[in-house]
Amino acid sequence: MINWSVIIGIAKTHLLTKMKSTVTAALGVTFGIGAYITMAGFMTGLNNLLDGLTLNRTPHIRLYNEIEPSKKQPVSLYADFENTFNVINSIKPKESQKKIHNALPILQYLKTDDAVKGATPQLQTQIFYLSGSIELGGMLIGADIMEEARLSNIKDYIVKGSPEALRNNANGILLGAGLADKMTLTVGDRIQVSTVSGDIFPLKIVGIYQSGLAEIDNAQSYVNLKTAQRILGQPENYITDIHIKLFDIELAPTMAKRLERQFDIKAIDIKEANAQFETGSNIRNLITYAVSITLLIVAGFGIYNILNMLIYEKMKDIAILKATGFSGNDVALIFISQAVIIGFMGGILGLLVGFGLSALIDNTPFETEALPTIKTYPINYSPLYYIIGIVFALLSTFIAGYLPANKAKNIDPVKIIRGT
Numbered sequence: 001m002i003n004w005s006v007i008i009g010i011a012k013t014h015l016l017t018k019m020k021s022t023v024t025a026a027l028g029v030t031f032g033i034g035a036y037i038t039m040a041g042f043m044t045g046l047n048n049l050l051d052g053l054t055l056n057r058t059p060h061i062r063l064y065n066e067i068e069p070s071k072k073q074p075v076s077l078y079a080d081f082e083n084t085f086n087v088i089n090s091i092k093p094k095e096s097q098k099k100i101h102n103a104l105p106i107l108q109y110l111k112t113d114d115a116v117k118g119a120t121p122q123l124q125t126q127i128f129y130l131s132g133s134i135e136l137g138g139m140l141i142g143a144d145i146m147e148e149a150r151l152s153n154i155k156d157y158i159v160k161g162s163p164e165a166l167r168n169n170a171n172g173i174l175l176g177a178g179l180a181d182k183m184t185l186t187v188g189d190r191i192q193v194s195t196v197s198g199d200i201f202p203l204k205i206v207g208i209y210q211s212g213l214a215e216i217d218n219a220q221s222y223v224n225l226k227t228a229q230r231i232l233g234q235p236e237n238y239i240t241d242i243h244i245k246l247f248d249i250e251l252a253p254t255m256a257k258r259l260e261r262q263f264d265i266k267a268i269d270i271k272e273a274n275a276q277f278e279t280g281s282n283i284r285n286l287i288t289y290a291v292s293i294t295l296l297i298v299a300g301f302g303i304y305n306i307l308n309m310l311i312y313e314k315m316k317d318i319a320i321l322k323a324t325g326f327s328g329n330d331v332a333l334i335f336i337s338q339a340v341i342i343g344f345m346g347g348i349l350g351l352l353v354g355f356g357l358s359a360l361i362d363n364t365p366f367e368t369e370a371l372p373t374i375k376t377y378p379i380n381y382s383p384l385y386y387i388i389g390i391v392f393a394l395l396s397t398f399i400a401g402y403l404p405a406n407k408a409k410n411i412d413p414v415k416i417i418r419g420t
Helices: 004-017 019-055 103-111 145-151 163-167 177-182 225-232 249-263 275-313 315-323 328-362 383-408 413-418
Strands: 061-064 116-131 134-143 158-161 172-176 190-194 200-209 220-224 241-246 266-269
Touching (some): 004 019, 004 328, 019 383, 061 249, 103 241, 116 145, 116 225, 134 225, 145 163, 145 220, 163 172, 163 220, 177 200, 200 220, 241 249, 249 266, 275 383
Parallel strands (some): 134 220, 172 200
Antiparallel strands (some): 061 241, 158 200
């Protein structure tokens, strides 16, 4: 029967009498785990920030009418050419309305779906922004701004003003930051917008919107949905887009296909709309995991080398233990216990070092005009990294201790004592 109190007592004595080696081994674990937690937290935090810039402002499913050529050309309707191969050149897109047919009933249907977190109507139209002699082309989006703020992170990108200010002003506009800079306008100023047909409407700037993407900030602005309908001279049921947010983003592809068939409308899901971006995101995550695993493996080899040397320093102690009646398994358990104690102490310190370095990075100023709402470097404090860190510390030190300890239990004490 194993006497654990004696084994742990001897292990502690060995560790305390060789304090320099013990501290060196523990520090190897500490800095390995600390570096892993810091690197994993910083890189995944940065990835999440980059993903959020695009994905958070993109609806999970977008419904709209797409301009495309007619699938059935007149020649295919002619009976004499029914079973022939027809080649048609210079096909022009068919004239189709941008308005979604039965948009309001579709919205009501979506809001009753348990998988749908929310659905917001939009009216998107090309306009010209006029300020003095300056005329810039861009996109005007009419939306239910409060519902947009609830379902997306648009509020995080409003650097001046608020969604409430737009909601409360029927003639207000949330102007893109790039447009505001080019026209030297700010909150409280007035700007005119001109439709493609030449109608001009004055609007008051109630907020400045800066997404961090120049192509958006230099062209896109928001108004209330009813304001956009009034500018275009359209009724309240004139809606060009419906943006859908789901509780589970993984349902987006299948649900988009179902809605497309059900309502005979173009439906594009977030994965299809951001396919190239998602590929880049997956590559960044792969690099993050590769670097993190490499750090852990390097730390593991360092731990093994240190513990291996520690056991060789204890050869005479091993001989004395075996000579006094300890079995080979007892000797192995003593050195494995030492390794696990070093792993536990070093792992706990590693968690504290990782958390401290992460907090230091998290409080380091990071200011850029492209991301006005980001003030410090992003850090991901996921508990998973801390769990992986302590588990690896214990597992790696156990393995690092087991391999040399397995050799130690087979040592002949007579040869060690004789010095042969």
